[in-house]
Amino acid sequence: MMFKSLVLAALCSVAVAGKCKPDTPATTVTGVASLTPDVTFGANVTGTVKMVQTGSAPAVIKVKLAGLTPGLHGFHIHEFGNIFPDCTAAGGHYNPFNKTHGAPDAATRHVGDLGNVEARADGTVDVEITDTMVHLSGSTSVIGRSFVIHAGVDDLGLGGHPLSNSTGNAGKRAACGVIGIGKN
Numbered sequence: 170m171m172f173k174s175l176v177l178a179a180l181c182s183v184a185v186a187g188k189c190k191p192d193t194p195a196t197t198v199t200g201v202a203s204l205t206p207d208v209t210f211g212a213n214v215t216g217t218v219k220m221v222q223t224g225s226a227p228a229v230i231k232v233k234l235a236g237l238t239p240g241l242h243g244f245h246i247h248e249f250g251n252i253f254p255d256c257t258a259a260g261g262h263y264n265p266f267n268k269t270h271g272a273p274d275a276a277t278r279h280v281g282d283l284g285n286v287e288a289r290a291d292g293t294v295d296v297e298i299t300d301t302m303v304h305l306s307g308s309t310s311v312i313g314r315s316f317v318i319h320a321g322v323d324d325l326g327l328g329g330h331p332l333s334n335s336t337g338n339a340g341k342r343a344a345c346g347v348i349g350i351g352k353n
């Protein structure tokens with residue numbers, strides 16, 4: 170690495186301008202969200218999400234939540250970074266490629282489809298999600314959009330309900346938070 174850099178530097182000194190690009194390390198971007206209870210839903214569901222992505226590597230999404238009912242809850246990135254007057258202001262699932270709703274590992278899904286997280290008996294969630302479709306930079310960056318945790322289960326598009334193909338029929342929005350730029 171060091172040798173390569175030195176050789177590149179030497180070549181650069183005699184290269185025609187614009188023909189020489191020194192190695193630049195992939196940029197790391199961090200996103201953060203604090204989830205607050207949906208005022209209309211009325212349960213005390215709170216949490217934090219921290220996201221990190223280096224270059225084009227998968228995004229690592231660390232999710233900590235509390236106040237949920239035990240079991241599975243739909244967890245998505247929604248389109249808008251707006252949670253006022255309640256979580257419905259965040260709009261639908263973030264879907265820049267105009268796909269139908271699906272599981273995180275499905276070929277066809279919304280970018281925002283992160284499936285379900287499972288709350289333990291005490292109502293907490295502490296999981297790490299790795300996702301290849303979520304990006305923290307570029308034209309489909311999710312920075313400035315929102316996380317929503319739902320009261321119900323995301324059926325991953327397979328439930329046969331009229332809402333399965335758009336929302337996974339995950340029910341009401343229990344808490345939400347706008348995704349901001351975090352400290353690396």
Ligand SMILES: [Cu+2]
Nearest residue numbers: 243244245317
């Ligand atoms: Cu959602």
Ligand SMILES: [Zn+2]
Nearest residue numbers: 262270279282
């Ligand atoms: Zn979706």
